[in-house]
Amino acid sequence: MILPKSPASTLRAYCHYCVQSRSDLEVKNCTGGLVFASKKPCPFYAYRTGGKRAPVKVMRQFCLDCMGGGKEAVRECSIIDCLIYPFRFGKNPALARQGRSKVEMSQMSLLRKATAREISRKIARTGNRP
């Protein structure tokens, strides 16, 4: 599998692949403003020149269009060397598993409350003396 770059750089790389050219002008002049098959703009169209930051959700939409709207088909896509493949669920795999889980958050919350109670008790006992 291709290691994911950022969604924005992946999208631009895909557009160059799509027009089969390294030329930014070719990408700019793409006719994806209205796709014949879907009668809609290509989901990447607004982001193709890099002027707007592409949300990763647009990758999901692109994959759904690619698979005719079938969520299951996107899940089971077997084109693992497609540049969009790592982003097909609308999530950035580079950011996955960052942050804390629900269990960790509730443990932290309990610890914070226990510490606050302990401090209040100490203040009550000592009358806030150092």
Ligand code: SF4
């Ligand atoms: S915007 Fe869509 S149609 Fe145009 S170059 Fe990019 S992927 Fe291809």
Ligand code: SF4
């Ligand atoms: S990852 Fe699969 S569903 Fe998504 S654009 Fe590529 S081939 Fe289509």
